[in-house]
Amino acid sequence: MWCAMSNALFSGPSIHLKGMLEARETRADRQAYLLKQGGKCLLSMTLNIPGPVKNSPGIQAIAAEVVAELNLFFPKEEAQVLSLLDIRTGPEYYLLLDQEPFEVKRKLVEIEERHPYGRLVDLDVLVRNEGSQTLKQINRKLLGLSPRRCFLCDEDAKVCSRKRQHPVSEMQEAICQLIEKGQQE
Numbered sequence: 709m710w711c712a713m714s715n716a717l718f719s720g721p722s723i724h725l726k727g728m729l730e731a732r733e734t735r736a737d738r739q740a741y742l743l744k745q746g747g748k749c750l751l752s753m754t755l756n757i758p759g760p761v762k763n764s765p766g767i768q769a770i771a772a773e774v775v776a777e778l779n780l781f782f783p784k785e786e787a788q789v790l791s792l793l794d795i796r797t798g799p800e801y802y803l804l805l806d807q808e809p810f811e812v813k814r815k816l817v818e819i820e821e822r823h824p825y826g827r828l829v830d831l832d833v834l835v836r837n838e839g840s841q842t843l844k845q846i847n848r849k850l851l852g853l854s855p856r857r858c859f860l861c862d863e864d865a866k867v868c869s870r871k872r873q874h875p876v877s878e879m880q881e882a883i884c885q886l887i888e889k890g891q892q893e
Contacts, residue, residue: 716764716765716766717764717766717767717880717883717884717887718759718761718764718766718880719761719764720761720762720763720764720767721761721763721796722760722761723760723761723762723796723797724760727796727797728762728797731795731796731797735752735754735800736843738800738802739752739802739834739843740841740843742789742791742802742804743804743834743835743836743843745788745789745804746788746804746806747788747789747804747805747806748805748806748807748808748809748835749804749805749807749808749809749812749833749834749835749846750802750803750804750805750833750834750835751778751782751801751802751803751804751805751812751816751831751832751833752800752801752802752830752831752832752833752834753771753774753775753778753799753800753801753802753829753830753831753832754798754799754800754829754830754832755767755770755771755798755799755828755829755830756827756828756829756830757798757828757883758876758879758880758883759876759879759880762796762797762798763794763795763796763797763798763799766887767798767799768794768799770825770828770887771798771799771801771829773823773825774801774819774823774825774826774828774829775792775801777819777823778801778803778819778831781815781819782803782805782807782812782815786805786806786807787803787804787805788804788805788806789802789803789804790802790803790804809833809835809846810846810850810851812833812846813833813846813847813848813850813851814851816831816832816833817831817848817851817853819831820856824886824887824889824890824891824893825886825887825890827856827859827886828883828886828887832845832846832847833845833846834846858873858874859879859882859883859886860873860874860878860879860882861873861874
């Protein structure tokens with residue numbers, strides 16, 4: 709069964725592996741640049757959208773709803789740098805914050821677990837590694853929390869992703885159902 713909104717959600721320019729890898733590298737450079745501007749940590753939001761289409765009006769609408777939620781937790785006035793990018797590989801949102809990184813990550817975990825679209829976003833907290841130019845991610849493990857679960861089988865999401873455990877069509881169907889459920893809330 710394919711949801712009614714699938715055409716709006718998964719229709720758009722296709723991105724292939726090379727484009728995704730280039731975008732990941734560009735994102736890492738952008739994150740490092742933003743963190744050099746100051747602040748204690750950088751909040752970075754991207755979306756988890758399986759398949760070749762990473763950006764569409766439907767995907768942008770999902771990102772906008774999560775950004776609105778983020779702005780409730782982290783008002784724009786408190787951010788040193790605010791950036792919302794609409795690029796082929798999907799929306800990206802950045803907030804440079806002068807807040808304690810572990811506390812920021814706790815709030816982001818709450819959004820990931822509570823918001824109707826929380827399972828569709830990666831909400832990362834990055835800090836500068838002392839004495840080097842590298843970045844360190846404040847993750848769930850550092851907070852003593854379990855990893856995020858796959859929205860199909862409830863296993864560790866990163867393991868399922870690495871193994872390509874599920875067909876893209878099944879993941880897209882699950883995303884459609886999650887979005888339809890979120891629209892009813």
